[in-house]
Amino acid sequence: MLRRLLTMGRPTGPGRHPSSPFTRELGDHRLQYEPGGPTLVVSFDNAARPAEEAYVGRPTWGARFYLSEGHSLLGVIARETSWYRDRTLIAALETLRDEGFFASFARVVLTGGSMGGFAAAAFAPLAPGATVIAFSPQSTLDGRVVPWERRYANGRARDWSLPYSDGPAGLAQAAQGFVFFDNFDRADLRHAARFEQTGRVMLMPVPAGGHGVPPMLIQTGLLKPLTRQIIDGSFSKPAFQKAIRARKETIRYHRMLAREALMRRRPGLALRVCEAGLKRFPLSDLLETRSLALAAMDRPQQALAALDRARALRDKRRG
Template sequence: MAKVDIVRILGALDLDDVESVVDINCGAPELAIALHHRYGCRINLIGVAPGGKLDRVNEGKLSDYLRQLSEAGIDDTAVRLVTRWGNLKPTDVLLSINSFGARHNIKALAAIMDKVFHPQSRLVIEVRKGSGTYPFLAKYGGCNTLIAPTDKTNGIAVMSVEPKNQPVGEWSEIAQELAGKNGFFTDCGEHSFLYVPRGDTLVVTFDNLDIAMTKREERRPWGFSFIESEGWSMLGVMANGWTWFRDDAVVAEFDRLRDSGFFDQFKRVVFYGASMGGYAAAAYSAAAKGSTVFVISPQSTLDKEIVPWEMRYKKVWSRDFSGHYGDASISSQTAADVHLMYDPYV
């Protein structure tokens, strides 16, 4: 079994919140404990037979697992043994250590992966060289290899599920209704802009369409309800996929809004986002000089010439991070205030 580097895995997850973890065949008690202590998440345990069907967990292994959790101070109410298919719910982190990918064929896990993955899920997996794990996982998302598998030892990888492209027609109808007569909805193809006018404070948010349409019952941009309750105006920028909002059409639209004086009508303009959206909020804040920026765990750029060590977001490597909105650490310098929130332990 490969050595599990807890600190590296927590960093590679790149998640601000984890509500639930599913551990396959009780393979990663130390990691489950660390995740619970870090996020306060629920720990769900499932037994899976080599063929991929739910099965009983070995009683001795389960007893030892529960003992370790108890000794770590984790209450019984935070742990659940899932034995029925109907009780298996979407999860934030799926753990497959010393199991599928290493001991069993990863393809057999497809039905469970399809059941538990949502647009922001992560898979922590032990990988045996030559197992075919990487080609199989490519259809789900991008893998960040923390320890490369060799002929003698297994490796460890963290896979991030890639949001699926959503039909824009349904979102277009929702957005146009939200915009009303005084707002606007601009479809830029891969991205869109929704403006909802209210008060003299404007909040500009950045979100992924797949998450908004599949993970939120109200199907609204990130922060919509809170911004509405405060009586603030909103400009919601949506991406249909992992784009980091690097698109000539997005650049052109922010330039148009800037040059038309759109931002000047507000007493206060706030740019707000997390991770990919955090990058965009900081980068595009240059369109409204003197604005306030609130970002959670952002990146400054994914330009490989500047950050050759960044291996988590291979999907976006082909995007152009040049131009006046390219490097968020530079373009955000025109803001009056930048508030950056991050976890110093990951």
């Protein structure tokens, strides 16, 4: 029954991709396809979406942009933060592969952030020769492979003996991969190093971008252009490295850099970052972070004064 449902609207010949939309409900996941041009974008949910957005009616991540670019779009929607460790989902995706769905497109691009970035790489063998665009991806949450990864308890508890459980192994079957990540985040840096071993990935560090790199790329106006350039083949790493310097003008940069400094027990650096950022963003939450830095420097009276000021400014904004 599942195979019959999944093969409705299947391609009728080489190079002829499905022209009708379809949706496949799979219990804990949903596949939703919207037809467009000869490039297929497969977009996977990140871990935040199940917690922040209702499952029913949830659009594919990036749908408005990808469809406006004229691409076909297959969304993989997650009900829970399962890291796609689901036999039913895997069977459904393999059925699409076996029926020639992915092969019917001239180009396939798999993309996602965090949990979705892992999936974009891990499921690349469904479309050998595809392009992978992964933002802050985990390489795996298999404790036997990455015993140092202590985040994402729900994901680590899943069945990592299932197929498509290792991002680098999947990426090895892609034509090319692009991994955007914050190299100040130690765990993300270690995952990026595993991807680099494939020899098929271009690592794109975004210092102080935070684990969720897309918000930083959105603030700098770079997310859409870089995605477009990767898909059309015009992406330039040197140009990106120059453009991403604009992150230093954003509040997110100062916020992430200050928090990282505190985590590394460098409160003096955190204080300097906050004070520099407050010149640009005087009513921001950098006030609270500044108070934490002062407290860590054993300056409790100044810390309390800074916290009182932050609360007063917050109340003023609300009023």
